[in-house]
Amino acid sequence: MTAAFRDFCSFLHANSGLVIDGEKKYLVESKMRPILSEYKLADLNALVAELKRGTNTKLIDAVVQTMTINETFFFRDRQPFDKFKDVIVPDLVKKRTPGKTLRIWSAACSSGQEPYSLLILLDQMRSLLGTRKFEIVATDLSNSVLDKAKEGKYSQFEVQRGLSTPLLLKYFQQIGDRWQVKAEYRSQINFKQFNLLNPLMGMGRFDIVFCRNVLIYFDAKTKGEILRKIRSVMADDGYLLLGASETVVGISSDFLPDGDHKLLLRCQGQAGTRERATESPALGRSSVVDNMVKHLREPRPGAPAARPLASAKRPLQPSASALAAARLK
Ligand SMILES: C[S@@+](CC[C@H](N)C(=O)[O-])C[C@H]1O[C@@H](n2cnc3c(N)ncnc32)[C@H](O)[C@@H]1O
Missing domain, CATH: 3.40.50.150 (Vaccinia Virus protein VP39)
Structure with a gap:
C-alpha cells in the first residue's frame, strides 16, 4: 500500500466511517479520476497533498461524496x-x-x-x-x-x-x-x-x-x-x-x-x-469539511501522520469550530 493511498483511506475512515481495504486501490483511483481531472491534479499523491492543505473545501466535499454509495429507491425491500x-x-x-x-x-x-x-x-x-x-x-x-x-x-x-x-x-x-x-x-x-x-x-x-x-x-x-x-x-x-x-x-x-x-x-x-441526547448543539453542514481539514492538518498528539485504519481509535474528533458553527437548523 502506498503512503498516499494509506493517507487517503485513513482520512476517509476518520471522516465518513467508510472502510476501504488495501485491495480497493483500483476502485479509489477510478472513482477519483474525474476529480483529478476537474481539479487538474496529476495523481493520488497530488490529491492527498491538496487535501492536506485543507483550503479547498469543495474538493474535500467532492471526494467524500464520490466515495459514498447513495443507492436507494422508494419502499426499498418493501x-x-x-x-x-x-x-x-x-x-x-x-x-x-x-x-x-x-x-x-x-x-x-x-x-x-x-x-x-x-x-x-x-x-x-x-x-x-x-x-x-x-x-x-x-x-x-x-x-x-x-x-x-x-x-x-x-x-x-x-x-x-x-x-x-x-x-x-x-x-x-x-x-x-x-x-x-x-x-x-x-x-x-x-x-x-x-x-x-x-x-x-x-x-x-x-x-x-x-x-x-x-x-x-x-x-x-x-x-x-x-x-x-x-x-x-x-x-x-x-x-x-x-x-x-x-x-x-x-x-x-x-x-x-x-x-x-x-x-x-x-x-x-x-x-x-446513556448519552445526554438533548443538551448540546448538534453538528450541521460544515462539520464534514471542518473535520476533514482538522484530521489532515492536525493529527492528534501521538498519532502517526498516516494513521492506519486498524489503529484508528475514535473515528471522529469534531473541531471546536465545527461544534460552534454547526447546529441543526
Ligand atoms: C446506500 S445509501 C442508503 C439510503 C437509504 N437508507 C436506503 O436504504 O435506501 C447510504 C447513505 O449513507 C450515507 N452515509 C455514508 N456515510 C455516512 C455517515 N458517516 N453519516 C451519515 N450518512 C452517511 C451516504 O451518503 C448514502 O446516502
Whole structure:
C-alpha cells in the first residue's frame, strides 16, 4: 500500500466511517479520476497533498461524496415499510396519547426516497393517527444527495423503482420528463446534513429510526458506536430498522429483534442513563469539511501522520469550530 493511498483511506475512515481495504486501490483511483481531472491534479499523491492543505473545501466535499454509495429507491425491500404501516405505527399509536407527536428519523436518507416513502405511508394513516402529529427528520452525510432530496425531483426511472402509479399521481407532479414531490409534502420532511460519526446532540427523542444500508460500510467498532448513539436518542419503546443484510448480533446489546417480527429491533434498557441526547448543539453542514481539514492538518498528539485504519481509535474528533458553527437548523 502506498503512503498516499494509506493517507487517503485513513482520512476517509476518520471522516465518513467508510472502510476501504488495501485491495480497493483500483476502485479509489477510478472513482477519483474525474476529480483529478476537474481539479487538474496529476495523481493520488497530488490529491492527498491538496487535501492536506485543507483550503479547498469543495474538493474535500467532492471526494467524500464520490466515495459514498447513495443507492436507494422508494419502499426499498418493501417489508420494513409494511412493518412500519402494519405493526410499528399502530403499536405506537396505542401507546401515545392523542396530541403527541411521533418522531421518525431516516438516518442515512440519501436522495430522499426512504423518508418520502415513510411520509406517504403516514399520510395514508391519518385517520389512525387521529390528532397525533408526526415529524420526519431525514439526514445524510452528503450535501449533494440532500439537495436532491429537498428538491424531491426524480427521473422516470427513479419513480418507477418502487412507486405505484396511483401513489405517483397523488404525491408527485410532472415537470417535463421528471417528477417532483408536491410542495405540500416536501415541506413535511426536515432534511439536514448530519454525519453519523458525530455526537448525536440536540436531536430530541425518536420513536422510530430507519438506519438502513449504511452500517454495512463501517467496521464493527464504528457500527457499535453508532448503534449506541442511536439508542441514546430513542424512546425506550422505540423501533429501529436496519438494512436487509445488516444486524446487531455481536455488535450491540442495545437492541433485540422483536419476538414476532424479527426484522424489527426493539430498544433494550433505558436511554436516560446513556448519552445526554438533548443538551448540546448538534453538528450541521460544515462539520464534514471542518473535520476533514482538522484530521489532515492536525493529527492528534501521538498519532502517526498516516494513521492506519486498524489503529484508528475514535473515528471522529469534531473541531471546536465545527461544534460552534454547526447546529441543526
Ligand atoms: C446506500 S445509501 C442508503 C439510503 C437509504 N437508507 C436506503 O436504504 O435506501 C447510504 C447513505 O449513507 C450515507 N452515509 C455514508 N456515510 C455516512 C455517515 N458517516 N453519516 C451519515 N450518512 C452517511 C451516504 O451518503 C448514502 O446516502
